[in-house]
Amino acid sequence: MTPRFLIIGGSDAGISAALRAQEINPEAEIEVLLEDDFPNYSICGLPFYLSGETPDWRSLAHRTEFAGISVRRGHRATRINRHSKTVEVEAEVKGHLSLPYDKLLIATGASPVAPRIDSWQLPGIFLLHTMKDSFAVHEYLDRAKPRRAVIVGAGYIGLEMADALTHRGIEVTVASRTKTVLATVDSEFGETVRQELEHHGIAVSTNVEVQRITQVSDHLHVSGSQGFEQDCELVLIAVGVKPNATLGIEAGLQTGEKGALLTNRKMESGAPDIYVAGDCAETWHRLLKRHTYLPLGTTAHKQGRTAGETALGLHREFAGSLGTQVVKIFNRVIARTGLRQDEAQREGFRPFTVESTLNDHKAYYPGATQLRARVTADLTTGRLLGAQLMGTWGAEVSKRIDIFAAALFHEMTVDEVSDLDLSYTPPLSSPWDPVQMASQAWSLQSQNQPTKESSCAR
Amino acid sequence: MTPRFLIIGGSDAGISAALRAQEINPEAEIEVLLEDDFPNYSICGLPFYLSGETPDWRSLAHRTEFAGISVRRGHRATRINRHSKTVEVEAEVKGHLSLPYDKLLIATGASPVAPRIDSWQLPGIFLLHTMKDSFAVHEYLDRAKPRRAVIVGAGYIGLEMADALTHRGIEVTVASRTKTVLATVDSEFGETVRQELEHHGIAVSTNVEVQRITQVSDHLHVSGSQGFEQDCELVLIAVGVKPNATLGIEAGLQTGEKGALLTNRKMESGAPDIYVAGDCAETWHRLLKRHTYLPLGTTAHKQGRTAGETALGLHREFAGSLGTQVVKIFNRVIARTGLRQDEAQREGFRPFTVESTLNDHKAYYPGATQLRARVTADLTTGRLLGAQLMGTWGAEVSKRIDIFAAALFHEMTVDEVSDLDLSYTPPLSSPWDPVQMASQAWSLQSQNQPTKESSCAR
CATH class of the missing domain: 3.50.50.60 (FAD/NAD(P)-binding domain)
Known part of the structure; x- marks a missing residue:
């Protein structure tokens, strides 16, 4: 049987689902509906197009080939009929269509929050x-x-x-x-x-x-x-943005955190054969072990991939987000993963945060720059809860936050971060990577905190 | 009781043990014997001193302050008396000494292998x-x-x-x-x-x-x-190098892999109150789950730290090495972690290796360079066994190998690498990091291999 997999939305989540479904079953009939003319464009690249650093907007396409996938541009889904398993569509050229599905993915994304400003719709x-x-x-x-x-x-x-x-x-x-x-x-x-x-x-x-x-x-x-x-x-x-959940809501789907469409970790909506993914949907938070709303491109890709797997009959789950993010502003890179002190506090942890300033590599090799690391962990258990890094562009800040992200993924304690066998050469790090030195600084400073049971001494 | 902790060797392992012991018990009597005048110098920095990039050799010192630790320069240990718990020492200035210990760490390092070349001791x-x-x-x-x-x-x-x-x-x-x-x-x-x-x-x-x-x-x-x-x-x-194991052997310690001093994961030598660490000792390989000989500065630091903890009564174990390494040669960075195809084969795995070429960040943002990734994993289980990366200096190659190293540390499958919540901004990565795209390429290509049970489809 070749299932007919219909996907509403042609951005990160929708296209990821389509690509993954096509990989799993090259015979599957996969159709992606997108309202505009720009399937799978890198929305994160818009600032660079507008700065002039990326002169040609066409290069913002993550890909332009969609072999085995039917990508319908200018197709706006207006209604989902769960009973007849069809989607009503307004197509720019062909007018009204009714498209059948066996499996349906809602990947309608998010929209900017309208500001509470008088007359914000003026030209300019x-x-x-x-x-x-x-x-x-x-x-x-x-x-x-x-x-x-x-x-x-x-x-x-x-x-x-x-x-x-x-x-x-x-x-x-x-x-x-x-x-x-x-x-x-x-x-x-x-x-x-x-x-x-x-x-x-x-x-x-x-x-x-x-x-x-x-x-x-x-x-x-x-x-x-x-x-x-x-x-x-x-x-x-x-x-900020808000989830585009209307289509799903009108089809009787439930919403959860911040009005996003409810889902389980298989990206099932609760309604038979309907899946949700990306910025319109809730996000499983791996550390909090509950759903939250964290619209990010990386998450949309992963959720889409999982939705494609579930729709095609595989048994995988979205492993969850840690809110890992990085931004480059001028020559500075700022990154985070997991929870901040205030977030962890709200969630009932006993967080403690230590900031360290470290060289990105051995100071004796030219070009060393300072890296600031903020490590947040739980005083009772010693478990890592989050990290923030700030440093110079080129100082491997973003992939260093990913080491913390990998540690959080596996629920490591701060002490255990020192156990990781990380790479070292003087132009690029130190025998203990800054990530490890920041963790060691946390362990030392937390010893003087009232509620710490030393996680070393157990 | 303040134990007297004597350490033979003042390089990475010895000093790490001393520093950690001092952290744990600031009252402990800690003494480090080193043959030369250069405690805790960065041997990995020598090429940069000789290239002229690091003009002052003094800056190669990892640290110059050893508060609470007695560092004795020009002290060569000649014999360990296990019965009397003393170490015989030839000191440059003071002549012969006999130093008592409660706990003893042998961290005597390694020496270059003498080449099999006629008259290699000529000047020049x-x-x-x-x-x-x-x-x-x-x-x-x-x-x-x-x-x-x-x-x-x-x-x-x-x-x-x-x-x-x-x-x-x-x-x-x-x-x-x-x-x-x-x-x-x-x-x-x-x-x-x-x-x-x-x-x-x-x-x-x-x-x-x-x-x-x-x-x-x-x-x-x-x-x-x-x-x-x-x-x-x-x-x-x-x-290459060989372990300096003579002092330990003469004291009756056992040797294992390649003549290195035998140890368990607590860095205990088997002889009461004697510990070994660093390039003179065996290394627990986390993936192989047995001891091997892998002399690396990063490992020496970790083993030394563990030895310091064990000697001071804590219950920690060396988590093991994965052979993670990185080197910069001109403008190119080459890194590895875990096992290569041939090594994995020898160890009884069913390895399969896939090479991918990927952009280090989105090509539409200026300065993208190509990254080559070789992922080795087991065809039967889908488990990641190793990875190698090569790319341009500045393209976050070394901390990308560390993401693989963290995945190996936790025995992840290749498929699971895609589950990691890694950071993304167009100037620094892509929504799936190259590390994840290389893993996905492995999963796809391995499907056509005869012995693969799809780890997705289970």
Whole structure:
């Protein structure tokens, strides 16, 4: 039997599911519906397209060949009929269609949260999420040649765009309601990132609620709390995303965390033969051992792959996310995995966080740079809960956070991180990698904490 | 009770044991005996001192402060009296001493294997292992200003020295008895490294047994099998090391693999209150689950730390080595962990190796370079057995091998490597890290192998 596997959504999760299904059963009939014309584009690459570092948007495609998979562009799914196992579709060219399925994957992604700002839909104001959005911004940059930009939001995308627009020679102001920038990492790192932004001429306003944008002759005027006032020609809004769950909800699917579609670790929705994956769905958190909402491209790929496996009859489970993330801002790389101190506290752990400053490689070999590591672990059990790293681009920061991610994946204690047999040569590390030295610093400093039962001495 | 912990050897293992013991019990009486004047110097840094990249040899010290530890320089241990629990010592200044111990660590390291070459002790011919050796080479480089060098041996040290001497403007010839250079990785990588060496003007002769060196007027003449003939002013010999086990053997300790001192995973020698660690001792191989001989600085640090813990009464075990190694040669980084195909075969696995070529990060972001990955895994179980990576300096090669090392540490299957939640941003990786794409390539290609029970489909 060759199952008919219909996939709604042609971004990371949808295409990953299709590719994996095709690998498992090259005879399967696999169909992907996407609303726009851009299957499997790297949305994470948009800032680099807009900075000019990636001149041709076409190169943002993760792939352009989909052998054995029918990719239908300009096809918007409007309704799922669970009884008849069909999906109603509005196709740009062919009009209304009704497509049958044996197995259905909902991979409809997420949308930017609409800001609570008066008249944010004026010309020159943009949200950035799709290829189409980025074409609009690109066209505006070329045509209107904005001299000044305000970015609302200081998360990953906001700061990557601050970097990108500065790269283009635009004067940038970042306004964020958060206490510091990059709130996904501790404020100690956020403060350094703020300094880096300021060092590159970016004005940073935190604790600011942007409230109103008005058109004033040839420019926009942005105003907010704390007396924030800024003139500019371009406003980018990047204040988070929400799951596109409507299609699923209307088909009777359940939602969970933050309105995302409910799923188990096989990516089954609960409704027969319907699977969910990617930014529209919940994410199993490997450390918390429960579902949460953590929309990330890496997770979407993995969930999609698992959904493809489940739909084709394999028995695999999504192993779970640890919220591992990395961002490059100018010459600095900031990464995290697992839980921060405050998150761990909320989840009922007894967390303790130790920051260490270490050389990325032996100082006697030229070019050593400083790496800051923040290790969070549980005082009662000694178990690693999370880590944050900040260092220079080129200092292997991102793959070092991955060592912590691998340790978290296997529920290692902090002490056990020193047991890992990691590579060393003086131009690239030290006999104990910085990851291990930071772990050893945690173990030493935690000994003086009241509740620590030494995990060495047991 | 404050135990008296005596340590013979002041390099990686000895000092690690001392530091750890001091951490555990700041009151412990800890004494380290070292033959020379250079406690805890980075022997791995010698090539960079000789290349001129590290101008001051003093910066090669891993540390210069040993608070709470008595470090006795110029103290050569000559005999261990197990009955009286004393060590006989010849001290440079004080002459003969007899030092008592409660706990004793033998961390006497290794020595270069003497080559089977006629008259290899002529002036201008050097082995490179200690600080003293490197001073002699350095002095010779300054004084004799050699124009041409022959390096005998094409392992890590031989090739780092080929790089180093080329850096100084010396014409280098590498002669090795192995079929290709860098025999610790597969010949496919070795061939590329050979090309890299040749690209930098180094002559490489493989399958050559160097047999004779003669003094001819103002230079040396090196000759060997396959008609190898080369004039030069400097010969460096780097053909491996052997454990310094004599002191232990004379005290009645057992030896195992390759004549190294026998130990268990607590670094106990079998004789009461005597521990062994570092290059003089066997190494527990985590994957093979037996002892082997794998002298590496990283391992010496870990074994020393464990020995310090055991000696001070903690109950920890050396978690084991996976033979993780990395070397930088010119602008190329080559790394390995675990077993190669041939090693795995010998050990009774059913190994299969797949090579993939991948971008280190998304090609649309400037500066992407190619990474070659060789993944070895067992066809019957799907279990990862080893990995080798080669790429450009700066492409996070070394910390990528560490992700494989962490996977091996936890006995993951190749399929499970894709489950790791690794970091991604376009300038530094892709949504599936190259490590994961290489693993997925192995899984796909292994499906066509006769003996594979699909580890996905179970």
